[in-house]
Amino acid sequence: MDKTAAHKTKRHQVTLPRLLAQNAANYGDAKTAIREKAYGIWQKYTWNDYFSYVCKTAAGFAALNMKRGDNLCLIVNNSPEWLFTELAAHALGATSLNLFTSSIADELAFSIGRIHSPIVVVQDQEQVDKLIEVKDKLTQVQKVIYIDPTGMTSYEDDPWLTSYASLLEIGEKYMAEHPEYVEGEISKGRPQDIAVMIQTSGTTGVPKMAMLSHRNLTTMAAQWVEAANIQPEENWISMSPPAWIVDQMWGMGVALGSAMTMNFPETPETVLEDFRDIGPSILITASRFWEDMASRIRVKISDATWVKRKLFYMGEKVGRSVVEKKLHKESIPWPTKVLYRFLKAAVYNPLLDRLGCARFHSAFTGGHPISPDVIGFFRAIGLNLKQCYGLTESGGIFQIQPDGEVKLETVGRPLPLTEVKLADDQEVLVKSDANFCGYYNDYQSTEAAFENGWLKTGDAGYIDDDGHLLIIGRKEDIIRNKSGDAFSPDFIETRLKFSPYIKEAVTFGEARPYITAMINIDLGNVGNWAEERMIPYTTYMDLSQQKAVEDLILEEVWEVNRQLPDVMKIKKFVLLYKLLDADDDELTRTGKVRRRFVYGLYIKIIEAMYGGLTSVPVTGKIRYRDGRIGEIETTINIISVD
Amino acid sequence: MKAFRSRPSIMINRPEEDKEAELDIRNLRLSFGGVVAVRDVDLAVHTGELTAVIGPNGAGKTSLLNCITGFYHPQQGQIIFNGKDITNLHTHQLVGVGIGRTFQNIELFPGMTVLANMTLARHIHCHYSFWKSCLFLPEVREEEIRHRQILEEIIDFLEMQSIRKQTVGSLPYGMMKRVELGRALALEPRLLILDEPFAGMNLEEKEDMVRFLLELNGRWGLTMILVEHDMSIVMSIARRIMVLNFGEKLGEGNPDEISANPEVIKAYLGDAQALE
Numbered sequence: 037m038d039k040t041a042a043h044k045t046k047r048h049q050v051t052l053p054r055l056l057a058q059n060a061a062n063y064g065d066a067k068t069a070i071r072e073k074a075y076g077i078w079q080k081y082t083w084n085d086y087f088s089y090v091c092k093t094a095a096g097f098a099a100l101n102m103k104r105g106d107n108l109c110l111i112v113n114n115s116p117e118w119l120f121t122e123l124a125a126h127a128l129g130a131t132s133l134n135l136f137t138s139s140i141a142d143e144l145a146f147s148i149g150r151i152h153s154p155i156v157v158v159q160d161q162e163q164v165d166k167l168i169e170v171k172d173k174l175t176q177v178q179k180v181i182y183i184d185p186t187g188m189t190s191y192e193d194d195p196w197l198t199s200y201a202s203l204l205e206i207g208e209k210y211m212a213e214h215p216e217y218v219e220g221e222i223s224k225g226r227p228q229d230i231a232v233m234i235q236t237s238g239t240t241g242v243p244k245m246a247m248l249s250h251r252n253l254t255t256m257a258a259q260w261v262e263a264a265n266i267q268p269e270e271n272w273i274s275m276s277p278p279a280w281i282v283d284q285m286w287g288m289g290v291a292l293g294s295a296m297t298m299n300f301p302e303t304p305e306t307v308l309e310d311f312r313d314i315g316p317s318i319l320i321t322a323s324r325f326w327e328d329m330a331s332r333i334r335v336k337i338s339d340a341t342w343v344k345r346k347l348f349y350m351g352e353k354v355g356r357s358v359v360e361k362k363l364h365k366e367s368i369p370w371p372t373k374v375l376y377r378f379l380k381a382a383v384y385n386p387l388l389d390r391l392g393c394a395r396f397h398s399a400f401t402g403g404h405p406i407s408p409d410v411i412g413f414f415r416a417i418g419l420n421l422k423q424c425y426g427l428t429e430s431g432g433i434f435q436i437q438p439d440g441e442v443k444l445e446t447v448g449r450p451l452p453l454t455e456v457k458l459a460d461d462q463e464v465l466v467k468s469d470a471n472f473c474g475y476y477n478d479y480q481s482t483e484a485a486f487e488n489g490w491l492k493t494g495d496a497g498y499i500d501d502d503g504h505l506l507i508i509g510r511k512e513d514i515i516r517n518k519s520g521d522a523f524s525p526d527f528i529e530t531r532l533k534f535s536p537y538i539k540e541a542v543t544f545g546e547a548r549p550y551i552t553a554m555i556n557i558d559l560g561n562v563g564n565w566a567e568e569r570m571i572p573y574t575t576y577m578d579l580s581q582q583k584a585v586e587d588l589i590l591e592e593v594w595e596v597n598r599q600l601p602d603v604m605k606i607k608k609f610v611l612l613y614k615l616l617d618a619d620d621d622e623l624t625r626t627g628k629v630r631r632r633f634v635y636g637l638y639i640k641i642i643e644a645m646y647g648g649l650t651s652v653p654v655t656g657k658i659r660y661r662d663g664r665i666g667e668i669e670t671t672i673n674i675i676s677v678d
Numbered sequence: 679m680k681a682f683r684s685r686p687s688i689m690i691n692r693p694e695e696d697k698e699a700e701l702d703i704r705n706l707r708l709s710f711g712g713v714v715a716v717r718d719v720d721l722a723v724h725t726g727e728l729t730a731v732i733g734p735n736g737a738g739k740t741s742l743l744n745c746i747t748g749f750y751h752p753q754q755g756q757i758i759f760n761g762k763d764i765t766n767l768h769t770h771q772l773v774g775v776g777i778g779r780t781f782q783n784i785e786l787f788p789g790m791t792v793l794a795n796m797t798l799a800r801h802i803h804c805h806y807s808f809w810k811s812c813l814f815l816p817e818v819r820e821e822e823i824r825h826r827q828i829l830e831e832i833i834d835f836l837e838m839q840s841i842r843k844q845t846v847g848s849l850p851y852g853m854m855k856r857v858e859l860g861r862a863l864a865l866e867p868r869l870l871i872l873d874e875p876f877a878g879m880n881l882e883e884k885e886d887m888v889r890f891l892l893e894l895n896g897r898w899g900l901t902m903i904l905v906e907h908d909m910s911i912v913m914s915i916a917r918r919i920m921v922l923n924f925g926e927k928l929g930e931g932n933p934d935e936i937s938a939n940p941e942v943i944k945a946y947l948g949d950a951q952a953l954e
Contacts, residue, residue: 074683075830076842115680184680186837187889189897200681305840 051225051250053090053127055292060087063295067269070116073302073310081116083295089116089204093124094218096207100155100179104129104224107233109153111135111144111163114274114300117183117200119287121157122278126231126250126288127222133233133245134279137163145170147235151245151476152176157200160184164197171196227251232288233476234281234428245476248284252431255469256285257293259451263436264398268295270317271395275307282320282402285432312392319399320424320433323406329391330410351383355416363442384418393419400424402433405527407534408444408599415442423447425507430491431470435505445531445599446504456505457490462522463511464497465490496522498601506601515546521603523551525631528596528604535592536561540616542629543606544642550607552645554638555589556615562588577670580611586675593677608645608676610652612638613668619659645674686831688866689898698760699725699776699868699901701746706755708741708925715741716752717925723869723903728895730904730916732936734945738925739905740782743871746903747779748772759869773802778867780858782874782905788847792838792857793829795846799864800825832860836890852883859890870894870902876911884908888915913937921945 050058059069060083070081081089102108108125110132112118122132135147137159144166148156156177158164164182167174182188183200191197198206211218230247260266272291276283291298296318301310337348358376361368368376388394401411402424414421425447426433435456437448450456454468471491474482485492496514497507508514509524516522525543532541532553539558545551557580565588566573573579589611597605616622622634635642644652656668701723708716716738723729731739744750746757748769757765759775767775778799786795803825806818833842836856841849846857855875862870875891876884892915894900906912912919912933919936921928923945929936936942 072679074679075827075834076839077830117679117681184683185685186683187893189893200679204681302839303837309840 053222059083068297070298072300089120090123091218092204092207093120094127095210096203099206099210106130107151107153108132109148110157112159131230136279141166141169145173155179157181161187236428246428247473252470253289256431257289260290261294263451266294270296273299273316281428315395322403323401351379359415429472446506462496464493517545518549523604531596553606553609577613686835702758704756708752726899728902730912730919733922737922776868778862778865779871784854786846793842796829796861796864799861852879872904876908
């Protein structure tokens with residue numbers, strides 16, 4: 037508890053540049069602040085180096101007339117220069133906004149123009165070219181600072197452009213003339229000043245810019261240091277773009293608050309190799325990263341020798357059963373314990389080391405729900421992969437699964453000093469000092485984002501018996517059943533589709549007593565499964581109506597139901613006789629189900645599922661590739677899950 | 679930091695006298711039996727110039743390069759490099775004189791890594807003895823580190839970080855060409871000869887290669903001879919162009935002069951009147 041108190045006092049007086057200055061004073065040249073791979077080896081920067089670069093950069097900005105209250109746009113990749121320029125802006129009391137390097141010129145011009153950024157820091161020639169293309173729209177931009185001088189020879193005479201290397205020279209000169217200036221500016225900073233703006237993707241209209249103050253970021257940092265017990269010089273590898281909240285909250289928050297080391301890969305193409313070099317101790321990434329990694333492992337293993345393959349599969353099986361037992365706090369028989377120990381030494385540890393995952397104390401996956409198979413796999417081989425939840429407006433990730441309580445469906449408990457509750461309509465509300473200060477120049481949206489000091493996340497969820505939060509989806513996608521309980525079709529469908537045998541699923545239940553589903557089997561996987569068991573079939577329709585296939589899918593639905601809260605459990609389902617198809621207008625061209633249309637089209641089947649029938653005769657239309665429309669007559673079985 | 683990279687120290691810190699590359703080819707003739715591949719060609723290349731040699735297929739461009747780099751020995755004429763007659767020197771001696779090259783058909787060791795291929799080029803700059811290297815004495819170690827540093831700077835300049843440990847045989851064609859350039863640069867040549875460096879590349883790879891060549895020549899004053907078929911590239915980067923046809927010199931001059939030269943147009947596009 038003492039630790040929290042210490043952070044509490046600290047974070048109320050501190051700005052990000054002052055945190056940096058404190059770290060430089062405490063750790064000086066003794067600890068590594070930043071590591072960057074260059075020329076094939078990891079080059080290190082100590083806290084003194086870090087602070088001195090930030091001061092020089094800030095002096096350079098001051099020489100270019102940057103003042104308190106200005107905004108600075110950055111269009112950069114993950115590199116030490118990103119940290120130096122962004123913190124330098126904060127040191128002078130300016131606010132930073134990172135944009136994506138992949139944005140097109142007009143988007144950049146719009147955002148830069150909106151915040152009247154007098155100086156823009158860009159990564160390389162590619163970004164310079166984009167800005168030159170829209171230069172006539174950027175009248176307020178006085179200087180463009182480019183970091184990477186590659187290919188910039190022909191631009192050297194352009195007075196609009198300055199390299200970062202010469203900015204440092206300008207800064208040194210300015211510091212010699214005004215030795216006290218930068219530190220004076222740092223001490224003028226107040227914790228409530230806006231440090232960082234983050235552009236959130238607006239689904240409609242212009243994107244909004246969430247403003248985070250120094251206090252928001254230092255609070256978030258203090259909470260993480262406490263919750264994940266982060267020690268100085270632990271390794272973070274900076275991979276996600278600086279324009280996203282995750283690396284902002286880490287680079288500008290947690291890394292400064294905990295004095296951990298920020299590691300920067302050599303190039304975007306070498307990330308995986310560099311990842312292995314570093315062996316980070318903590319990581320937050322999208323579920324995609326882990327899913328890719330899992331599939332890479334499986335491909336490699338299938339090419340491995342017979343002994344390795346056998347060991348791997350045995351390892352996975354034993355690992356899964358041990359993890360399962362531990363989760364339910366069951367005792368593990370001693371032969372399994374011994375076997376698990378052996379496999380740990382022979383399989384898990386070498387494998388994790390190979391991936392660069394040997395030193396994790398926690399790894400997090402956020403964003404889209406992760407496939408239970410993937411998270412189960414990583415946990416089985418001894419990687420502490422957990423789920424988390426957060427948003428830009430809450431200052432980052434505020435909800436994480438505690439060690440030993442990793443349930444597949446939840447996103448765990450709130451961080452310390454963070455309160456989470458549910459509104460009457462099941463919207464998740466959060467209260468903490470890390471909650472953002474509002475949207476830039478958008479009073480209306482800011483007002484709408486809060487309710488009595490609680491931040492409205494826009495996501496619906498609920499809290500289970502263990503106090504774990506379960507997110508069911510965006511609030512606007514939520515549907516209510518007859519008794520008024522909220523459920524998210526997307527939440528259920530995503531989990532159904534994690535099964536390799538289910539290709540598509542549509543769930544119904546609006547104003548109905550229970551939830552039903554219409555499922556498309558995956559012809560390839562179910563076909564293979566049937567062939568292995570010598571089950572003969574002709575077409576998709578034939579296969580989908582086989583008793584054995586019904587049993588197979590029933591088991592999958594059963595498994596999904598086990599993870600779902602009671603109100604969301606599927607009671608009945610049918611296996612549709614045809615695949616939903618964009619040609620029949622059932623899917624959009626991007627593959628999303630057109631729910632209302634499908635509901636109307638298959639109303640007879642849906643009514644039958646609620647009518648207590650066991651089978652229903654249907655006549656369906658099928659559009660052939662040449663445009664002809666054929667008719668199908670069949671009877672489909674309604675399967676109850678009880 | 680990226681802000682201070684992409685500048686190989688062997689390029690920036692090179693003394694002016696090490697850049698000197700005056701090549702003078704006088705009255706060169708090379709024949710294979712009755713076929714005359716190069717007929718009485720004169721060519722002068724001065725320090726800091728980027729000279730392109732162009733011509734239709736079979737014009738004798740590669741033969742000329744092979745004479746300069748010692749693969750062929752001409753029957754007649756002289757090749758003078760920095761005041762020294764190099765006409766009859768062998769390839770390995772020419773490397774010592776300061777002539778590096780890349781090949782039209784890639785000549786790397788496909789089973790070795792990119793780094794190993796490039797390290798080989800540093801052999802001529804190694805000063806330690808065999809026995810010292812067997813003991814791996816501190817001076818050997820220091821020198822090896824210096825060589826690696828030089829190679830890493832070239833890798834960084836040519837943006838090959840992600841492939842440094844891959845075997846060359848597994849790389850795409852455009853990348854192999856880049857590795858060849860890297861190996862040639864590792865020799866620290868005074869004169870760099872490039873035989874069709876753009877062949878078989880896609881547009882993006884070509885753009886990168888143009889950037890590297892411009893940087894090497896324009897910024898660091900590396901003298902180059904370039905044989906190339908892609909006219910748009912030659913016209914935009916070469917300062918002087920020599921045109922060969924059937925082994926004979928057809929014309930010489932700057933890009934504007936060459937593109938206006940009727941003889942050259944005739945050799946490339948054919949004789950319009952002859953068709954009529």
